[in-house]
Amino acid sequence: MKKEKVYAFKAALKYRKRLWRRIEIKGNQTLGDFDYIIREAFNHDTWDHLSEFYSGQVWYSKGFGEIEPDGRGSGAKKQIDQLGLIEGNTMEYVYDFGDDIQHIITLEKIVEPEKETEYPRVVSKNKPKYRYCESCEEQMVKTIATWSCIECSDEEQREVLLCEDCLEKEHENHYADEILY
Numbered sequence: 535m536k537k538e539k540v541y542a543f544k545a546a547l548k549y550r551k552r553l554w555r556r557i558e559i560k561g562n563q564t565l566g567d568f569d570y571i572i573r574e575a576f577n578h579d580t581w582d583h584l585s586e587f588y589s590g591q592v593w594y595s596k597g598f599g600e601i602e603p604d605g606r607g608s609g610a611k612k613q614i615d616q617l618g619l620i621e622g623n624t625m626e627y628v629y630d631f632g633d634d635i636q637h638i639i640t641l642e643k644i645v646e647p648e649k650e651t652e653y654p655r656v657v658s659k660n661k662p663k664y665r666y667c668e669s670c671e672e673q674m675v676k677t678i679a680t681w682s683c684i685e686c687s688d689e690e691q692r693e694v695l696l697c698e699d700c701l702e703k704e705h706e707n708h709y710a711d712e713i714l715y
């Protein structure tokens with residue numbers, strides 16, 4: 535039986551390239567599998583919004599078909615080893631056609647699979663540049679902020695960053711965005 539190769543990609547946000555994840559996926563796995571792990575790795579919802587992979591620039595090159603959040607859609611079934619990629623090739627990926635969050639996906643290398651390893655998997659990510667919760671800071675405590683309160687940020691015209699506890703206690707029912715590191 536032919537051993538499946540592993541495709542090692544680097545996925546980065548197109549407009550915040552500092553934020554990236556290295557993801558390995560097997561050749562016989564699908565764009566639907568790839569979509570799911572990208573959504574998880576970049577804190578995108580796995581239950582909402584369409585996404586699509588493109589052979590080149592998002593909107594301007596050949597799309598591989600839409601992928602729905604539940605893993606259905608015309609683009610979900612295509613296998614990674616059927617995309618005709620060679621090392622160094624770049625694709626793009628868009629999550630949420632409205633918010634238009636674009637990613638650059640580079641095939642860094644094709645390698646042999648490791649034994650007893652589940653694919654796809656995230657193997658590394660950018661070094662996080664943490665920011666801190668402003669409510670905790672007022673108490674002279676340094677806690678990593680994991681949320682940005684959209685409502686307070688809009689109102690105060692600056693970014694209001696919070697930890698989970700402070701968001702729940704002091705900003706109950708406010709819309710908030712999870713911060714990606």
Ligand SMILES: [Zn+2]
Nearest residue numbers: 667670697700
């Ligand atoms: Zn806090």
Ligand SMILES: [Zn+2]
Nearest residue numbers: 683686705708
């Ligand atoms: Zn708030």
